[in-house]
Amino acid sequence: MALPTDADLLAAARTDASAFRAFYERYAERVHGYHLRRTREPDAAYDLTAETFAQAWLARGRFRDRTGGTAGPWLFAIARNVLVDSVRRRRLERSACERLGVLVEAATEPDETWLDGLDETLDHLPAGQADAVRLRVVDELEYDDVARELGTTEAAARVRVHRGLAALRHRLRERLEAS
Amino acid sequence: MTALPSSRLATLGDELELACAADLSTRPRRRTRRMVLVAAVVAVVLGAAAAIAADQLSTSDVANSLPAGTAALIGTNPTCTAVKQNVEYHCVLARAPAPEVSDWKGTVEPTVDSTKHVNGGCRALRSDGLEWQCYLGQAAVDQQIVSQGFLGQYAPAPGHG
Numbered sequence: 001m002a003l004p005t006d007a008d009l010l011a012a013a014r015t016d017a018s019a020f021r022a023f024y025e026r027y028a029e030r031v032h033g034y035h036l037r038r039t040r041e042p043d044a045a046y047d048l049t050a051e052t053f054a055q056a057w058l059a060r061g062r063f064r065d066r067t068g069g070t071a072g073p074w075l076f077a078i079a080r081n082v083l084v085d086s087v088r089r090r091r092l093e094r095s096a097c098e099r100l101g102v103l104v105e106a107a108t109e110p111d112e113t114w115l116d117g118l119d120e121t122l123d124h125l126p127a128g129q130a131d132a133v134r135l136r137v138v139d140e141l142e143y144d145d146v147a148r149e150l151g152t153t154e155a156a157a158r159v160r161v162h163r164g165l166a167a168l169r170h171r172l173r174e175r176l177e178a179s
Numbered sequence: 180m181t182a183l184p185s186s187r188l189a190t191l192g193d194e195l196e197l198a199c200a201a202d203l204s205t206r207p208r209r210r211t212r213r214m215v216l217v218a219a220v221v222a223v224v225l226g227a228a229a230a231i232a233a234d235q236l237s238t239s240d241v242a243n244s245l246p247a248g249t250a251a252l253i254g255t256n257p258t259c260t261a262v263k264q265n266v267e268y269h270c271v272l273a274r275a276p277a278p279e280v281s282d283w284k285g286t287v288e289p290t291v292d293s294t295k296h297v298n299g300g301c302r303a304l305r306s307d308g309l310e311w312q313c314y315l316g317q318a319a320v321d322q323q324i325v326s327q328g329f330l331g332q333y334a335p336a337p338g339h340g
Contacts, residue, residue, distance in 0.1 A: 021199075095335075
């Protein structure tokens with residue numbers, strides 16, 4: 001039997017907390033890793049992870065499957081917003097955790113350096129590729145919508161996204177090897 | 180920099196699952212409580228509340244609630260004028276919305292206030308999505324733009340689709 005997709009889990013999670021737990025298990029380490037790389041503070045990363053999933057729970061009814069069943073782009077967009085909101089407000093974003101009654105304890109004050117280079121990887125791509133990746137992955141548009149937005153054909157949009165993601169993979173690999 | 184032990188993430192998963200289950204089980208009761216509270220407030224202090232709200236809500240607040248509710252409206256720079264203060268607004272976008280749909284006319288989208296809660300909704304008046312009629316609170320429910328249950332819901336990020 002095929003594993004349920006993220007979209008399946010989020011749909012089930014409308015009435016079933018265990019389905020959301022399965023979704024959490026699928027992404028918890030990656031989301032935590034994302035926050036830990038940005039903050040370099042384990043406690044802050046833990047709390048930001050909690051807030052990310054708490055917000056995902058509260059917003060699960062609004063998830064729209066536009067990427068073949070995966071909710072990764074949607075979830076990481078939430079993670080990014082939680083991080084950015086925390087830095088802008090100079091305190092860890094925890095409104096969703098408070099609403100759900102999930103205890104978070106870090107007394108960490110967000111640091112603006114957490115946002116250093118947040119989008120720089122995308123910014124290093126050629127404009128056409130960066131726009132295509134942003135529209136497809138961040139905004140979760142279908143390829144025909146990406147094409148319309150870029151004023152090109154669907155095939156060309158697919159090529160731009162493919163090349164952009166390949167360039168991102170290459171760049172991230174270089175950065176990992178350098179660090 | 181040390182990675183957290185996965186057991187801590189497992190503990191967080193347990194806490195979240197319990198909180199989510201509690202959220203599911205308490206939601207209907209909470210909604211009922213809220214409705215009772217709203218009814219009481221409306222019955223007792225309707226005039227005063229409306230006057231206070233009229234002071235607090237600006238047309239730019241309404242304009243900001245469009246992209247806060249709908250991702251496709253981000254960057255469209257709406258401006259709104261009050262048709263009926265705190266109830267109905269006419270909003271015009273400076274830029275066309277993202278092409279999520281080929282014909283926006285008649286499309287309805289929720290609006291979200293600065294506290295990230297659904298506060299109403301808008302209906303597109305033109306196919307290009309540049310003009311919207313927006314309604315706040317119960318008026319959006321009456322216009323069948325948002326459901327009674329959706330109004331007031333927490334919406335941390337603009338919706339897609």
